[in-house]
Amino acid sequence: MKKSILIFFMVLLTIPMLVACSSSTDNTNASGEDVVEIDFFHRWPNEPRKSFYDEKIKEYEEANPNVKINVNSVLNDSYKEKIKVLVSSNDLPDIFTSWSDSFALNLVSSDKIMPLDDVISEDKEWSGKIIESQFSGFTFDDTTYGIPFTVDGKAFFYNEKVFKENNLEPPKTYEEFMAVLDKLKQAGYETPLVEGLTDKWAISHYLGTIFQRILDPAVLEKDYNEETAEFTDPGYVEGLEVFQELTTYMGDVSTAINHEQARNMFANGEVPIIYMQFAEIKMVEEIGKVDFAFFDFPAFKDGEGDPKALTGAPEGWMLSKEAPPEAIDFLKFLTSEETAFEFTKVDGQLNSIKGGVTEENTSDASLKAFELIKNASSTAPWFDNAVNIDIADIFMRGGQSLATGQTTPEAIMKEVQENVAE
């Protein structure tokens, strides 16, 4: 008798296990109560943005007591990986940050992203304040899936004092640039140019701009489209050779550090030149040890691309298809003029909201950069967002191997062409 009771309990014990395992897949938003929970995912666990968003969340929650915001954040490369896991596991947060172009397109192709056309046309007062041109990276087949927020671009930043001491002028052409680097090397700078090559995206930024400058725009357009990509133009080999030449000025140290360490070296005056985003201006200013200015990526003699084009693309916010209406309201809050103004004041990165960047909340250098972004004749997307990630990875790892002398530009292009042909 006792034994049968025991068996009964054993069966009882196994039932919840079975139930728990099978029902865990269909957990929808728990909006049974008055409080609506919004899952918010961004990619800045580092300061100052973490505190900025934490504060904004608090502010919003106080104004809207019926909303609870669950925030989560991981850094750049990890973010790219984690968001993919979340998409595949049906666990997409309600509101999250996204890069434009191919990164956004990938997310959109999962069919889990909310189209925002209606939201934009319904509230003109809010959407009218967003700089129109920045929407393009989030628009696919005439449907907009994201709200651009931060804008960015990349340029060479140089230490003004070092340039003055050595009688150097910001170079306009690639030949002049090489001459500047040589002179700096002779002046005792073992590493005249620095980059954190362990960050693969840093390599892709170089390559993206170099290819844009050297190659015919029509060729790039064809190769950046997955269906027509060939990568057979000899300009790519030329571009990789340029990158290889640049790495010879980066010293031993660059292959072993990341971009943040490289930036700190520049900010401490150890290295005179760095290729860096406008978003980073404030971080260098905060260390406050060097006076710096920037010059555009120098033009190539036979370059077929627009030498005035700017590499850089906006980042923005996306919503999950299943996001509650409160998430849309929160999105508007995040991209309002007030938030944008405060954001640039705290963080330094420029934004795409009209009235969000003025001389009151940003430095002269940043304002100059903002003008450059607004007036750029054309913009080129970040290379790792522009092409299929398989291709980008071959270029980026290839770039690392080029810097350590393990491969040749021809070998990289051969691998790319083989991959494209598959």
Next chain:
Amino acid sequence: MLRRRNKIMPIIFLLPGIFFVTVFVYLPLFQNFYNSFFDFSVFSTGKVFVGFENFKELLTDKVMVAALLNNIKYAIISVILQVGFALVLAYILENKIFRKIAPFLRVVYFMPVMISISVIALLFGFVYNPQMGILNGFLELIGLEELAQPWLGNSTTAIYAVIAMSQWQSIGFIMMLFVVAIQKIPNELYEAADIDGAGKIRKFFSVTVPQLKEAIFVNTLITVTGSMLVFNEPYILTNGGPGFSSMTMSVHMYQEGFVKDNMGLASTVAFIIFLITAILALIQIKLSGTGKDD
């Protein structure tokens, strides 16, 4: 009546265990094997059957070859240092001369095991730093500055720098297992060896090693399979770079799956890792014939 009930009871007691192992180990294993015949990404809505294409692709994939070679290097160095050196270390610590300070030294050697691998990897990131790293600083201090280099940024040294870190961490653990095993060896054997006039080294090879056969086998198994699965160390320190010079199979699998979105290919890599570790384990079990001694 009684006999029949006795037959049912063990099965019922085993059920929860079997249930969990099936759902969380065997099912994913088969699912993974099944997935390795498809081409799909996390974003795609359907899977495309490609047969053995993924396996064929891996055979010609130079990254996979480089990764496998790195895993083999990892295994060889780990067995020499973690099993060989840790055994010697344990023997020395258990020697009468060190009786007094042995407990202290055991703690010292075991300390790295208790620190999270992520913390250690970040720490070694600083140690290897070409600018301010203490390794290069030390080399300069003793006049070997020509040996100083960007350890993680040089494609020939990167994988060894990663391996060295994991040795630093794991030796203490294996040493501890050996210490426990050595303490179980009957003292009479050593006394008999003493009477025969055996020295310390002779005793090590004639008494300790044969007595520890079982422990050596288990530890070798742990290190070799561990070496085939190694992920954290290269992922945090170098992310497989520069190029793919410090890539291991697990990092390759992760990058194929979550960076490049080739879930099918990643499943294939996972299956191959499983195959390799399973075969290694089988070979080792066959060779050593464990279980028969007792």
